[in-house]
Amino acid sequence: MDEPIPLHRREFLKTTTGLLTGLVVAGSPLALIAPGRAWAVDMTTLTSSEAATLMAVARTLMPHDKLEDAAYALVIQAIDGEASRDENLRRMIKAGVAGLGAGFAKSAESDRVAALKKIESSEFFQTMRLKTAQILYATPMAYAHFGYEGEAYSKGGYLLRGFNNLRWLPEVPLEDSGPMPAEE
Amino acid sequence: MARIEFSDGNSVVIIGSGAGGGTLAHELTRRGIKVVLLEAGKRQSRRTFSQIPGEAFLQLTWLDTRTQSGNWGVARDFPTLPVWHCKTVGGTTVHWTASAPRLQPWELRAKTTYGQLGDTSLIDWPISYRELEKYYEAAESRLGVTRRNGIPGLPASNNFKVMYAGAKKLGYKQVHTGHMAINPQPNDGRDSCIQQGFCVQGCKTGAKWSTLYTDIPRAEETGNLDLRVECTATRIEHGADGRINAVIYRDGEGKEQRQKARLVCVAGNAVETARLLLLSDSARFPQGLANSSGQVGRNYCHQITGFVWGIFDKPVYSWRGATLAGVVEDEAINNPRRGFVGGYRIELVTLDLPTLPLVGLPYGWGRDFASIMENYRNMAGLFINGEDMPRSDNRITLNSEVKDAFGLPVANVHVDEHANDQAMRKHAQGQMSRMYEAIGARRVVTGPTPPATHNLCTARMSADPRDGVSNAWGQAHDVKNLFISDGSALSTPGAANPTLTIVALTLRQAEYISQQMAAGNI
Ligand SMILES: Cc1cc2nc3c(=O)[nH]c(=O)nc-3n(C[C@H](O)[C@H](O)[C@H](O)COP(=O)(O)OP(=O)(O)OC[C@H]3O[C@@H](n4cnc5c(N)ncnc54)[C@H](O)[C@@H]3O)c2cc1C
Ligand code: SF4
Numbered sequence: 001m002d003e004p005i006p007l008h009r010r011e012f013l014k015t016t017t018g019l020l021t022g023l024v025v026a027g028s029p030l031a032l033i034a035p036g037r038a039w040a041v042d043m044t045t046l047t048s049s050e051a052a053t054l055m056a057v058a059r060t061l062m063p064h065d066k067l068e069d070a071a072y073a074l075v076i077q078a079i080d081g082e083a084s085r086d087e088n089l090r091r092m093i094k095a096g097v098a099g100l101g102a103g104f105a106k107s108a109e110s111d112r113v114a115a116l117k118k119i120e121s122s123e124f125f126q127t128m129r130l131k132t133a134q135i136l137y138a139t140p141m142a143y144a145h146f147g148y149e150g151e152a153y154s155k156g157g158y159l160l161r162g163f164n165n166l167r168w169l170p171e172v173p174l175e176d177s178g179p180m181p182a183e184e
Numbered sequence: 185m186a187r188i189e190f191s192d193g194n195s196v197v198i199i200g201s202g203a204g205g206g207t208l209a210h211e212l213t214r215r216g217i218k219v220v221l222l223e224a225g226k227r228q229s230r231r232t233f234s235q236i237p238g239e240a241f242l243q244l245t246w247l248d249t250r251t252q253s254g255n256w257g258v259a260r261d262f263p264t265l266p267v268w269h270c271k272t273v274g275g276t277t278v279h280w281t282a283s284a285p286r287l288q289p290w291e292l293r294a295k296t297t298y299g300q301l302g303d304t305s306l307i308d309w310p311i312s313y314r315e316l317e318k319y320y321e322a323a324e325s326r327l328g329v330t331r332r333n334g335i336p337g338l339p340a341s342n343n344f345k346v347m348y349a350g351a352k353k354l355g356y357k358q359v360h361t362g363h364m365a366i367n368p369q370p371n372d373g374r375d376s377c378i379q380q381g382f383c384v385q386g387c388k389t390g391a392k393w394s395t396l397y398t399d400i401p402r403a404e405e406t407g408n409l410d411l412r413v414e415c416t417a418t419r420i421e422h423g424a425d426g427r428i429n430a431v432i433y434r435d436g437e438g439k440e441q442r443q444k445a446r447l448v449c450v451a452g453n454a455v456e457t458a459r460l461l462l463l464s465d466s467a468r469f470p471q472g473l474a475n476s477s478g479q480v481g482r483n484y485c486h487q488i489t490g491f492v493w494g495i496f497d498k499p500v501y502s503w504r505g506a507t508l509a510g511v512v513e514d515e516a517i518n519n520p521r522r523g524f525v526g527g528y529r530i531e532l533v534t535l536d537l538p539t540l541p542l543v544g545l546p547y548g549w550g551r552d553f554a555s556i557m558e559n560y561r562n563m564a565g566l567f568i569n570g571e572d573m574p575r576s577d578n579r580i581t582l583n584s585e586v587k588d589a590f591g592l593p594v595a596n597v598h599v600d601e602h603a604n605d606q607a608m609r610k611h612a613q614g615q616m617s618r619m620y621e622a623i624g625a626r627r628v629v630t631g632p633t634p635p636a637t638h639n640l641c642t643a644r645m646s647a648d649p650r651d652g653v654s655n656a657w658g659q660a661h662d663v664k665n666l667f668i669s670d671g672s673a674l675s676t677p678g679a680a681n682p683t684l685t686i687v688a689l690t691l692r693q694a695e696y697i698s699q700q701m702a703a704g705n706i
Contacts, residue, residue: 060550061549061550061553062541062549062553062554062557063550063551063554064554064557064558113550116549129549133541133542133546134238134538134542137537137538137540137541137557138236138237138238138537138538142537143537146537146557146558146560146561147499147501147560147561148503148536148537148560149503149504150235150536150537151235151236151380151382152378152380152381152382152504153235153378153380153382153388153389154235156378157377157378157379157380157389158378158379158380158381158504158505159377159378159379159380161504162342162501162504163341163342163379163381163501163504163505164339164340164341164342164345164505165342165501166342166345166346166498166499166500166501168498169345169346169348169349169623170345170349171340171345172340172344172345172348172361175360176337176340176348176359176360176361177337177338177339177340177344177360177361178330178336178337178338178339178340178361178368179336179339179368180339181368181369181370181376181377182369
């Protein structure tokens with residue numbers, strides 16, 4: 001069996017305190033590098049069970065059923081990394097996780113939503129909402145899931161790759177639009 | 185590039201290298217005037233612009249602390265980032281989306297036109313549209329603005345096709361791909377637009393105008409420019425005669441430096457410009473430099489902005505294509521029967537995937553939020569750009585409780601919205617929703633007011649020295665050799681995105697400064 005692919009550069013000289021793992025799903029950008037393998041994300045300050053609770057928080061906040069776990073794991077990895085450098089954040093996250101209780105990750109979505117609703121104005125909730133939004137949608141897995149093509153400069157932009165390929169509405173008359181740039 | 189001695193009291197010091205400062209540096213140096221250009225940020229280039237949205241934001245944005253207060257939505261949705269502009273050579277012309285319309289003649293007579301409205305600090309501009317017109321023409325040819333001077337429009341993107349169809353269903357007449365400072369064809373040494381939609385991350389083709397790769401290198405070529413990057417002005421000093429004679433700044437190593445100056449032009453974007461004047465208080469100017477009127481930092485305007493997202497059954501791929509290339513101009517009129525004075529423009533907008541949840545939908549969570557994001561492919565976007573009402577107490581002040589890296593008080597931004605602002609936003613959101621609904625949108629989502637990108641009027645030009653900080657040339661009423669050379673100088677905001685006006689005013693100011701210097705008046 002191959003070693004699981006680490007999703008993020010491991011921070012050397014730091015002991016692993018926990019782990020998130022999963023399988024690379026078909027069609028994932030990860031499958032291009034390592035089809036059929038497992039992935040792993042090391043934690044440097046959170047335990048595996050704390051990480052699992054945070055995964056469930058992130059999935060409840062921004063639930064995209066078909067977006068693979070590996071994307072959410074990157075959110076948790078980033079929070080863990082920051083928490084290992086920032087004592088206040090570490091304490092706040094650990095207290096937030098403890099407050100949700102051990103059963104949170106395994107409970108039904110409606111229960112998770114109800115539990116989060118109760119703490120909506122807490123710093124823990126606000127931090128989790130912001131971090132999830134910041135990191136989740138910037139992952140290559142999210143780009144693939146949402147169909148976002150990202151950077152295009154290296155491919156000549158979208159000029160010849162679909163910036164005006166919408167056909168379900170009328171075309172815009174030339175006077176309100178403009179000509180395509182002349183071929184060089 | 186020139187090296188100007190610290191002790192050279194004959195040089196002009198410009199603070200900030202954006203739309204105002206970068207343009208002015210070029211205009212003065214090409215006339216043979218020696219200029220020290222202080223820029224707090226680093227220098228990037230088309231090669232170094234990051235194409236990862238989050239990284240690009242950190243690379244270019246002014247992130248030094250500010251605080252805020254007031255009832256505007258920004259205080260709730262973006263508590264740590266009241267305003268959004270750049271800290272880099274080229275200023276916010278690196279970030280901007282290049283919509284470059286003119287103000288309309290009546291907008292320069294704001295008090296006369298809207299004067300019946302209470303609870304504002306409206307004034308008329310000390311210059312007329314006729315006086316400004318030829319500078320608008322010069323600015324448009326400098327920036328290569330589309331649909332002007334025989335330059336064609338940009339081709340319509342998918343996102344624009346949606347906007348166009350909706351606008352036409354509502355009967356709007358003036359709908360087109362905008363007056364954009366973006367090259368549809370190569371022009372002025374800059375390439376043509378490849379519709380990649382990374383205008384806010386820094387345009388790698390240079391199709392979008394920025395002082396970073398036009399005015400600043402041209403100013404350097406004259407041999408008269410001494411550009412000092414990572415140098416932050418902290419104080420402007422004057423002599424016993426009340427004339428400015430030096431600028432104190434911190435260099436890249438944090439060391440304090442003192443540059444002597446014959447005259448100083450402040451172009452740090454409206455928040456920092458006001459802050460710097462307030463920080464430069466003295467026995468002669470106890471309320472802050474050039475502030476005998478008490479108007480420095482007051483009348484802060486930011487224009488009414490906000491997003492509206494339309495979700496359709498079929499794909500739009502809105503991220504493909506120039507970010508803001510589309511406009512409906514029919515609402516940019518003054519028709520108080522709509523329930524408010526002043527006009528607004530409906531502009532096209534799109535956000536890249538990582539930025540959408542942060543700037544375009546900064547609230548909500550759970551299934552409803554996720555279902556909006558799930559429709560990213562099928563989403564089209566619109567943006568409001570309208571005139572907000574100046575109020576004396578909407579202002580930039582020093583917050584002595586919070587200090588920056590140099591131990592100086594940070595700026596506090598206070599905004600209480602005028603009822604007119606709220607009525608305009610509501611009308612605009614209603615019209616935009618109707619545009620999308622008219623062509624079968626499955627859902628319309630109104631987004632927030634983003635951190636203020638158009639920061640204006642904090643050292644405004646006024647005919648009466650009691651009403652503002654500077655005269656019709658941006659010259660401080662109180663101090664002859666101090667100039668306001670950025671968006672702070674606008675007398676009122678109008679509904680046009682402000683940068684073309686800032687450039688036009690700067691061209692006019694450069695002419696005046698060089699004449700006045702030659703005549704020995706300053
Ligand atoms: C995302 C975005 C999109 C935009 N799109 C448009 C658009 O489509 N159309 C439009 O007209 N406008 C647009 N704008 C606004 C436009 O960028 C500004 O109006 C314009 O750049 C303001 O010019 P300025 O000279 O006032 O300041 P800036 O261009 O912001 O330049 C100010 C410079 O001064 C520097 N500085 C500040 N303080 C100091 C100091 N103490 N010492 C040294 N340096 C200092 C800053 O680092 C900065 O580089 C947009 C802005 C943003 C953020
Ligand atoms: S869309 Fe055009 S203007 Fe915008 S970044 Fe791309 S090439 Fe530049």
